[in-house]
Structures are given as structure tokens and as C-alpha cells.
Amino acid sequence: MRLKNKIAIVTGGGQGFGEGIARRFADEGCKVIVNDLKPEGGEKVAKDIVASGGQAKFVQGDVSKLADWERLVKATLDAFGGLHIVINNAGTTHRNQPLLEVSEEAFDRVYAVNVKSIYQSAKAVVPHFRKQGGGVFVNIASTAGVRPRPGLVWYNGSKGAAIVCSRAMAVELAPDKIRVNVVNPVAGDTPLLAEFMGTDTPEMRAKFMSVIPLGRFSQPRDIANACLYLASDEADFITGACIEVDGGRCV
Numbered sequence: 001m002r003l004k005n006k007i008a009i010v011t012g013g014g015q016g017f018g019e020g021i022a023r024r025f026a027d028e029g030c031k032v033i034v035n036d037l038k039p040e041g042g043e044k045v046a047k048d049i050v051a052s053g054g055q056a057k058f059v060q061g062d063v064s065k066l067a068d069w070e071r072l073v074k075a076t077l078d079a080f081g082g083l084h085i086v087i088n089n090a091g092t093t094h095r096n097q098p099l100l101e102v103s104e105e106a107f108d109r110v111y112a113v114n115v116k117s118i119y120q121s122a123k124a125v126v127p128h129f130r131k132q133g134g135g136v137f138v139n140i141a142s143t144a145g146v147r148p149r150p151g152l153v154w155y156n157g158s159k160g161a162a163i164v165c166s167r168a169m170a171v172e173l174a175p176d177k178i179r180v181n182v183v184n185p186v187a188g189d190t191p192l193l194a195e196f197m198g199t200d201t202p203e204m205r206a207k208f209m210s211v212i213p214l215g216r217f218s219q220p221r222d223i224a225n226a227c228l229y230l231a232s233d234e235a236d237f238i239t240g241a242c243i244e245v246d247g248g249r250c251v
Contacts (some may be wrong), residue, residue, distance in 0.1 A: 011090035091142075133177065
């Protein structure tokens with residue numbers, strides 16, 4: 001088991017990529033705190049993991065708020081007695097539309113969830129990691145931060161910020177033995193796909209898929225496998241890396 005005796009927080013763990021990551025980590029022996037803003041999905045994922053013989057607990061929280069992060073860390077320490085890995089997966093987008101039509105409210109929400117959450121996680125978690133002599137962040141960004149699409153301008157920018165912040169964190173935190181890496185998924189068959197496309201039709205799906213050389217959307221298992229490697233001790237000399245899990249989209 002590649003994560004035996006490890007303890008992880010997975011944000012946005014109630015569906016999509018986060019659900020896949022939480023389940024994969026549990027399969028590899030990790031004790032998992034499943035975080036989500038909505039209780040329904042997160043509670044189900046945690047219960048399913050426990051029913052399958054793993055260890056997991058759901059903790060509700062808004063990742064853009066420091067108080068919720070502090071509560072999340074405390075709940076993790078209380079439940080499992082430690083914390084080794086944080087997967088900053090929670091994310092959102094505005095609808096695919098011309099840049100001037102995106103509301104200020106939508107812009108603020110995208111940056112709060114996709115960028116400010118990383119800041120808040122650092123505020124809450126880095127002191128703990130420093131005290132114990134190390135830890136791992138894996139931040140889920142997007143190929144949108146590398147190969148931006150029209151119609152998703154502000155989302156693209158948020159993911160670009162997430163990538164740059166993560167790499168800067170990696171350099172600054174390296175002396176503390178805290179590793180920070182990034183996974184960049186291509187469009188995935190998740191609940192956010194319709195928002196990315198603007199209109200969920202067979203024609204629009206075909207258009208988005210046509211730029212992926214391997215010919216399919218990403219799946220939660222693809223992202224989970226990349227996170228598993230980066231979070232494991234197998235990657236103990238890797239920090240500041242950005243892995244595109246994109247079927248060749250960014251080549």
C-alpha cells in the first residue's frame with residue numbers, strides 16, 4: 001500500500017476528481033478526510049470508503065475561509081492524530097461566455113475557490129507541516145492555466161495563478177521539507193463539464209474532445225493516479241512540478 005500510515009485532506013471530495021482521489025487514496029491505505037461544501041456527496045464518499053474497509057471522515061467547509069480550514073485541520077488531527085498530505089482539489093468556474101459578460105460576483109467566486117483556497121490552506125497547514133518536519137501539497141489546477149481557451153478567460157487566469165503560486169510555494173517551503181506540486185487535468189467528464197462547454201451537446205463535446213490527441217476526456221481515476229504518485233514517498237525528490245494529465249492536449 002503506497003500511502004500506508006498517511007493521513008490526507010481532500011477538498012472537493014464529494015464528487016468528480018475529488019471523489020476519485022479520496023477513494024484511490026483510501027485503497028492505498030491512506031486515512032482520508034473528505035471535505036466538501038455540500039454534505040450529501042461528501043458524506044456518501046466517506047461512508048462508502050468506510051464500508052469498503054478504509055478509514056475516512058467527512059468534514060464540511062468552505063475552502064475560501066480560513067476559519068473553515070482551521071476547523072478542517074483540527075478535525076483531521078482529532079480524528080486521525082496527524083496530517084501528511086493536502087490535496088487542494090476544490091474548484092469552480094464561470095460559464096463559458098465572452099469575458100465582458102462574466103459578472104463580478106462570478107469572478108470573485110472563481111478566484112476565492114480556485115486561488116484564495118490555496119492561500120488559506122497554507123495559512124492553516126504550513127505551521128503543522130513545519131512542526132512535524134515536512135508534508136505534501138498537491139494542487140489541482142488545469143490545462144486552462146497552460147493552454148487557455150476563449151470563453152473561459154477569468155477561469156484560465158485563476159488556474160494560471162494557482163500554478164504560479166504553487167511553484168513559488170515549492171521553492172519557499174523546500175527548506176522545511178514541504179513539497180508542493182500541481183496536477184493539470186484536461187476537461188473531465190465531471191459535473192463542471194457543462195459549464196466549461198457552455199452548452200452540453202454531442203457537437204460541443206466532440207469539439208472539446210477533438211483537441212485531445214488521445215481522444216477522450218479525463219476521468220477521476222486519471223487525476224487520482226497522478227496525485228497518488230506525487231503524494232507518495234516515491235516522489236520525495238519532486239517539488240514544483242506541474243503534471244499535465246491531458247491526453248496530449250498541451251503538447
